[in-house]
Amino acid sequence: MTEARAADLVVRSPASPLARPPAHPRFLRSAALRFAAIYALLFGLSALALALFLWWETAGLLDRETDQAISADVQSLAERWQEGGLPALIVTIQNRLAENVDDNAIYLLVDPALERIAGNLAFWPTSLPLNRTWAELPIERAGIRSLARVRRYNLPGGLHLLVGRDVQVRAELRDLLTGALFWALLVVLVLGLAGAIVIRGLFRRALANVSTTAAAISAGDLSQRVRITGRGDEFDRLSETINEMLERISRLMDGVRQVSNAIAHDLRTPITRARTRLEDAALHAQSEADLHAAIERAIADLDGVVAVFQALLRIAEIEAGARRSAFASFDAAPLLSDLVDLYGAVAEEKGISLRLQSPERLALFGDRELIQQAIANLLDNALKFSPPGGVVRLAAESASGMTAITVADRGPGIPPAVRVRATERFFRGEAARHTPGAGLGLALVQAVAQLHAGSLTLADNAPGLRAVLRLPGTAELAARPAATAMDA
Amino acid sequence: MRGAYRIGAFAAAGAATLLIELAVVTDASGQSAPTPLLTDTPQYCAELSDEVEEDRQALVSPAPAEIEQLAEEGRQLCALGQVRGGIVRLRRAIVLLLKASGHS
Amino acid sequence: MRILVVEDDKDVAGFVVKGLRESGHVVEHADNGRDGLFLAASEPFDAIILDRMLPGGIDGLRILETLRSQRNTVPVLFLSALGQVDDRVLGLKAGGDDYLTKPFAFAELLARVEALTRRGKGEGPVTKLTVGDLEMDLLSRSVRRAGQKIDLQPREFLLLEYLMRHAGQVVTRTMLLEGVWDYHFDPQTNVIDVHVSRLRQKVDKPFSSALIHTVRNAGYMLRTDGQ
Known part of the structure; x- marks a missing residue:
């Protein structure tokens, strides 16, 4: 039932008003029929x-x-005529007839008035067209009809020579063959049609599978997949490709859904808070100072919203890969020490020891500003989650062209179960529940890593988190196009 | 798809050629009144019989028994009305006689 | 100071113009590129606040390019809703002096504009900065307050130098981050506050009066109490 429906779909779909091909007859618009034809x-x-x-x-x-x-016969008779004239020709014809064991020779020699001189044909056949050299001639042999193939030859002096063979047996054979071939062609026609119908059926069945799935998906059911027959043929491979594509689409859609849900949730909270504050102040503020205070807090809330938007936009911008034009080679060693200098004060304030372990020179190829921000985000996280008295290590090393920058802390870490999701936008671990932030830090680091054809690995530092950012040290390594963030 | 149409055209042309050929062949066989052949007659039988006789007498040595038998069979068949069969045997006899005389 | 605001958004323009006037500046406003370019080219201004996207065919970048091609060196601050890094780089390359992304806090805008006009005056190379009893020798890279030598880390020296160069002006956290550390993004934690508080420990704590002041909702200001 579904197959029949799907087949209908196959036939009808090219005829949709949007994609009407120019001017083929309607039946040719079915690919199945075309293949069958x-x-x-x-x-x-x-x-x-x-x-x-x-x-x-x-x-x-x-x-x-x-x-x-x-032809050979005519040739030799013509020679004989040239050598010995008419008498020789007549004798030769008579001899040939007498010696014709096969009983199939036909000769006729006539004078200019078409009167018989020699030969075994009774008279010059009236039906024989004068302009034709070769002819098929009906003859009568002892009352039985037969067929002769004859050649006419004009001798000088107005004489006409007709040489031929009785080809009745051959004609019969030819008729037999003709009949056989005719029937064979008929059989071929029937077989061809039957084969075409089978091919059309196979084609439709193979497509019906894909087509029903596609129809279901366009109707909104993204869970449908194309059935794989297991034969491993071209159709299976097509189905596999389509399924992979669907898988990716649904993953992307999940991502989009999750992000928009998160946006809705994460931005709703501060916006609601700001709104409540303003309304509360409008209704209950006792003094101008109260009002100002409420407004200022609302502005701070809104600034938070803006910050989240900017972070989102920045991640989107990085993922779009537009910034690859700003890539350059640079030494990252001063960048790291600057970062340690910037965050060292914060660490010290919190009683955390921030240690840097870096070679003299650290070759990197990429967008300096983005790499700086990515490492800053990692340090920011590490300092945020590190307990007082803890150690945060920033280490860098180069190996075979790639540079690994490690930020390790002794905080609560991220449980292995959710570590994969930690780089998703708005992901906030259990430990981050009570810290400020929107859950976009690691998402940005991930985006930067992928823009540079590098990687971000989160591992257990037992205890704590060890984040390893691998980036290319040379232009060649960064040359391959960045994968999208969803592949992570 | 264009190629398929071109192949189709070739196929149609081929089929047409074959059909025309068949039509011509069948057409030529049975149209006008047939011309009678003179070598299927008892007269010709007699002519050949005489020729066999002449050729045999022209031989230096007596003719082989095989030829004699063929000629005899031919004459008998002609007499019975089996003209074509008789003529074939007589012709064979003539050919063999010619060989025997070293003519051909 | 005479300041030209070229901004098509009525609310933003009104807010900026009002704020600048309240801070004691003379403000002209144009709400499209054509008028903006005409005003900027025909009248002298101490600073121009220029929106990147403007109606009327002439956008902020075009105005700036035209001005610079006429050797007009008036300091220009770009205002843009395009927060992308490339846009900032593009704006600065075209001859802009500063760049601010919408939405912004007015305090930030004011601080930056005032910093611009200071820069625009072109004092020439200085070797010594003095604010009250605080002295900074840029050649020997030494700092003294009330004759007493203060030991500073290199980065602390840069931070103090920036504050001293903008003495009497509000300096925002982002300005410090950009000017001292050359960072162009917002760190989530209050890194700047920590650095400033460490600088205070050295510059203010041992002395009777404070020079580094916190300006609420804006940033910091280095000034003597009398100022």
Whole structure:
């Protein structure tokens, strides 16, 4: 039932008003029919070629042999006439007839008035056209009809010579062959049509599978997948590709849904808070100072919203890959020490020891500003979650062109179960529940890593988190196009 | 798809050629009144019989028994009305006689 | 100071113009690129606040390019809703002096404009900065207050130098981050506050009066109490 429906779909879909092809007859718009027609055509064509070949090799061959024999006969008679004149020719004809064991020779020599001089044909056949050299001639042998193939030859002096062979047996064979070939062609036609119908069915069935799935998906059911037959053929491979594509689409859609949900939730909270503050102040503020205080707090809330938006936009901008034009080679060692200098004060304030372990020179290729921000985000996280008295290590090392920058803390870390999700936008671990932030820090680091064809790995520092940012040290390594963030 | 249409055209042309050929062949056989052949007659039988006789007498040595038998069979068949069969045997006899005389 | 505001958004323009006037500046306003370019080219201003996106075919970048091609060196602060890094770089490359992304706090805008006009005056190379009893020798890279030598880390020296160069002006956290650390993004934690408080420990704590003041909702200001 579904198959029939799907087949209908296949036939109808190209006729949709949007994609109407120029001017093919309606039935040609079905690919299944077209393939079937091509199959039938090819089949018929090969059968026809075979029939023509058979004909050429049997009936055709016999005809050609007869014609050659007649021509040779005419040739030798003409020579005889030249050597010995009319009497010699007459004797030769009589001798040939007498010695014609095959009983198939036909000769006729006539004078200019078409009166018989010699030969075994009773009279010059009236039906014989004068302009034709070769002819098929009906003859009568002892009351029985037969067929002769004759050649006419004009001798000087107005004499006409007719040389031929009785080809009745050959004609019968030819008729037999003709009949056989005719029926064979009929059979071929039937077989071709049957084959075409089978092909059309197979084609439709193979497509029906894809087509029903596609129809269901366009109707909104993204969970549908194309059935794999397990034969591993081209259709299976197509189905697999389509399924992979669907998988990716649904993953992307999940991502989009999750992000928009998160945006809705994470931005709703501060906006609601700001709104409540303002309304509360408008209704209950006792003094101008109260009012100002409420407004200022609302502004701070809104600033938070703006900050989240900007972070989101920045991640989107990085993921779009537009910034690859700003890539350059630079030494990252001063960048790291500057960062340690910037965050060292914060660490010290919190009683955390921030340690840097970096070679003299650290070659990196990429967007300096983005890399700086990514490492800053990692440090920011590490300091945020590190307990007082803890140690945060920033280490860098280069190996085979890639540079690994590690930020390790001794905080609560991220449980392995959710570590994969930690780089998603708005992800906030259990430990981050009570710290400020929107959950966009690691998402940005991830985006930067991917823009540079690098990677971000989160591992257990037992205890704590060890984040390793791997970036290319040379232009060659950064050359391959960045994968999108969803592949993580 | 264009190629398929072109192949189709070729196929149609091929089929047409074959059909025309068949039509011509069948057409030529049975149209006007047939011309009678003179070598299927008892007269010709007699002519050949005489020729066999002449050729045999022209031989230096007596003719082989095989030829004699063929000629005899031919004459008998002609007499019975089996003209074509008789003529074939007589012709064979003539050919063999010619060989025997070293003519051909 | 005479300041030209070229901004098409009525609310933003009104807010900025009002704020600048309240701070004691003379403000002209144009709400499209054509008028903006005409005003900027025909009248002298101490600073121009220029929106990147303007109606009327002439956008902020075009105005700036035209002015600079006429050797007009008036300091220009770009205002833009395009927060992308490339846009900032593009704006600065075209000859802009500063760049601020919408939405912004007025305090930030005011601080930056005032910093611009100071820069625009072109004092020439200075070797010594003095604010009250605080002295900074840029050549020997030494700092003294009330004759007493203060030991500073290199970065602390840069921070103090920035504050001293903008003495009497509000300096926002982002300005410090950009001017001292050359960072162009917002760190989530209050890194600047920590650095300023460490600087205070050295510059203010041992002395009777404070020079580094916190300006609420804006940033910091280095000034003597008398100022």
